[in-house]
Structures are given as C-alpha cells and as structure tokens.
Amino acid sequence: MMKGKNVNELRAIVKSFKKEKVKNSNVIIDIMEMLHDDKEETLSGAITSLHAIFIFLFQEGDLVQPKIMPEDLLSPSDKYKKWLIERFKETHTQLIILLTHEEKSIQELSIVCLLKLLAAEGKHPISDKSGKKYAFPDQQLKAILKNLISETQDNCSLLTLMLEAMTFADFNYWTLKHLENILKQQKEINAIFMNNFFALLELVDIPEENAPESQQLFLLSDEDAENEEEHYSFTYPTTEAKKHLNSIWQRVIKWNLTPDLYRRSLVLIPDKVLHHMKQPLLFTDFFMESYDLGGPISLLALQGVFILVNKYNLDYPDFYKKLYRLYEPTVFHAKYRARFFMLCDKFLSSSHLPGYLVAAFAKRMSWLALQAPAPCIVMLLHFIVNLLIRYPNLRVLIHNPDVPELENDPFDPMEPDPAKCGASNSSLWEVASLKHHVLPEVAKAAGFIHKNLPIIEHNLGDKVEETYEEMYERACKMKVKTTATTFHKPEGLFKYQDDVMSDMWSLT
The missing domain is CATH 1.25.40 (Serine Threonine Protein Phosphatase 5, Tetratricopeptide repeat)
Incomplete structure (x- = not known):
C-alpha cells in the first residue's frame, strides 16, 4: 500500500x-x-x-x-x-x-x-x-466524449481543454463521428446535455475538399513524437464528415434551444454548417422566423438569410426592406453591432441594387449619425463614403439643388419602406452639420461633404468596434497649437498686472 x-x-x-x-x-x-x-x-x-x-x-x-x-x-x-x-x-x-x-x-x-x-x-x-x-484509438475517445457530454453535469469549462486537440484533423473527424453516434443514442435531451454538446460542436470545422492535405495529426502533438522520422498519413474523409454533420444538424435544428444556444446557432450555422449541408434550404424556416423576431435575434439571423437568398436562390423579396427596418438607434447598443455593420457592408456591395434602395440606406445612416454614440459616428460616415464610391449616381445627395428647406426635408425617417421614404429627393445635410462636431475626428470624417471623394473605400473593420476609451486615447495624443491666455506672466495666484481682482481682494 x-x-x-x-x-x-x-x-x-x-x-x-x-x-x-x-x-x-x-x-x-x-x-x-x-x-x-x-x-x-x-x-x-x-x-x-x-x-x-x-x-x-x-x-x-x-x-x-x-x-x-x-x-x-x-x-x-x-x-x-x-x-x-x-x-x-x-x-x-x-x-x-x-x-x-x-x-x-x-x-x-x-x-x-x-x-x-x-x-x-x-x-x-x-x-x-x-x-x-497509424490507428486512431477512437473507442477510447468515444468513452471520454460520452462522459463529458453529460445530461447531469455541466462540463463546458472542462470541454474548453479540448480546444487544442480539436485543431488536429484526425481528432476533429473522430469527434464529429462520435458526436453523431452519441446523439443518436441519447434518450434525454435537456439543457445541460445541449450545452455540453454545443461546446464541442462549435469546434468542429470540416476542411474544404480542395484544401491541401493537413499533416497536423493528434498523435504528433506528443512532445516525444516531434523528432520522429516516421511519416504518419491521414486523409480527411470529407464526404463522410459531411454526412455526419448533416445527420447531427437535422436533429439539432428540432431541439427546443435555450436563448443562448439559439443565438450561438445563428452564428455557427452560416459560418461552418450551411455550405456542408446537402439541403441547405432545410434551415429556411429557422432563419426566416428568427429574422422576423426583430432586435438582436434579427441581427444574428441576417447572414443566414442572405446566404440562403444569394447562394441557394431562396425567394425572399422583402430582405432589404426588413434590413432597412433594423437601422434604428438601438442597433448601436446591441452586442452584435460589429457583426451587423460588417454584414451590411457586404449586403450593400451588389451592383444589381436599385438606386433608390441604396439612397435610402445612405440617408438613413446620415440621419442616424446625429443620434449615434461618438465612436459609431466615424464608422457611419465611412460607410456613407463607401456607398457613394460604389454608386456614383448617389453623389447627387451631397448637394441636391432641388431639396427644399430643411424643415421640409422630403425624407421620412418613420417610413419603414425604403421605396417610400423619399431619400432620393433629399440630401446629406446631416453630414454637413457634423463638420462642426466638437470632436475633431468626427469633423474630419464629415469633411468629404465639401471635398472630392477618396478613390479607395474605407475599411470599416478599423472603426466598427471602436470604443470611447480608444477615441479618448487617440485625442490625448493629438498635437494642438498652444493658445496664449495672457500677455503677462502672473506673480502669484491673484497677482496679475493691471488686474482689478488683485486690487480688490487679498489672501490672508
């Protein structure tokens, strides 16, 4: 003993x-x-x-x-x-x-x-x-996974320790295969099981069929194997992996997902699942219902709906109309703000969009810029510049001689239909007003309204996640001209030359 x-x-x-x-x-x-x-x-x-x-x-x-x-x-x-x-x-x-x-x-x-x-x-x-x-010990892995994907104990933090292992091609494939087997055999699907299951499912990443064969194998992660001369080969079975993934998601999509898993699914499916699915349109109801819910859920459903419309010919004529409705002041305070605007930048890059539609988005962003938090204003102004570069016909909005007085601006910000909001008959007067913003960075970004447009589009990624702290730090580093406040050096706190205050008061 x-x-x-x-x-x-x-x-x-x-x-x-x-x-x-x-x-x-x-x-x-x-x-x-x-x-x-x-x-x-x-x-x-x-x-x-x-x-x-x-x-x-x-x-x-x-x-x-x-x-x-x-x-x-x-x-x-x-x-x-x-x-x-x-x-x-x-x-x-x-x-x-x-x-x-x-x-x-x-x-x-x-x-x-x-x-x-x-x-x-x-x-x-x-x-x-x-x-x-090389023979992967997949049955030992299955025994480990069955215990970790428990319906009684939350193992999400423990499963993060498998993150490094999941980067290896062989480990990733066998995990995916056993996830399907475990799901088929599981009788009780509760919140704990779903959380544990998702923790691994999010780490599965099937390589493209035309991608070069990866030599990153799990067995070579052993320190003692780094200097080995033996060559171990593993060809990722992409076709089989896709079958396993299809089988898994056909079941997962029917679950009564928790709010957190629902949001994670809306992010995961477009990024790692849709292009591997045999029938991507099976997700139509899931994404369309999510898109109609409004708020943060709609923001997350954007990418999935767009992929189904653009790549898989889903008939959804009101996509841009509903996207336009999401442009509300509350979007600047949403957790997924960065993802939303980066996707919108992609959605508004098509050359087939009608002029009135793009004009509506440009004017809407100009209107929102007057209400947006300071870190978001520069991003909106850069977005407007990008639209003006992509669609030269929109440049009439910079100075539209036919626009009446601002009190009678034909643009109706309360109109949810971009075809009826009157943006094409308006101008970007909001941008002109921002040239006098208290922040020099905002005023500079709005300067395009009276100058020639740049040739190259702005990279929205540089500004889309900016914070007040970053703006403040940058402002502190700016060099400004020194402005004199007096012509004579003071002799003390209240001793200035020819100063009435010095004659009337004294410190005791």
Missing part, C-alpha cells in the same frame, strides 16, 4: 519502475489504489504517476496485444504484456470516472492525462505494432 506518499516519493517510485519495470510492476496496482483516495493531493500524485508510467510503457513497446491463444500457451513476456494492458484499461476507466470528481483540478488533470494517453496509444497502437501504421 502507498497511502500518504508525497509527490517526491511518487517520482522516486516511478523512476525506479523505469529502471526495472518487470521487477517493480506491482507499484502500478499500488498507485491505482490511490485513485480511490479522497485527498486531492493524493489523487493528483497518483494520476500524474500513472500517466508517466503508461507513457513510458507505450514508448517501450510493452503495451502490445499478444496473439490470441490459450492462456497456458502464452509466454511469460506475453502474459506480462496482457497484464499491463488490463491495468491500462482499468486506469483509463478510472480516469474517466474522475472527470466527474467534485474538485475541478482533478477533473482538469484527468482530461489532460486522458488526451496524452490517447495520443500515445495512437502513435503506439495496442492492437498493431507495425511502427509506421
């Missing part, structure tokens, strides 16, 4: 095991018993020690399945290897159980060790020891 062993003592035990592994094999059982201890320090030491032992055994080639034959015909060496494999499987099972331990540090240490053992087994397969043939 090894109760009460500290870290240094365990390190010495592991070191002695590596020197004489057959003679000291029983230490494995003794350390495994420590995995049932209640003390966090004991558990941590046991996990770390067993990890070191089994990594060593993989590298030494001892964890190799012997040929199947009666027990009495096995050689002592094969019996030893069989015994080691059994101990490894027991340890693996116990580490998975520890993923539910009450101490977060034990959970995190367990998942890290499990992933490292997974990589070691992939490099040194238990069932095949050819030395150059």
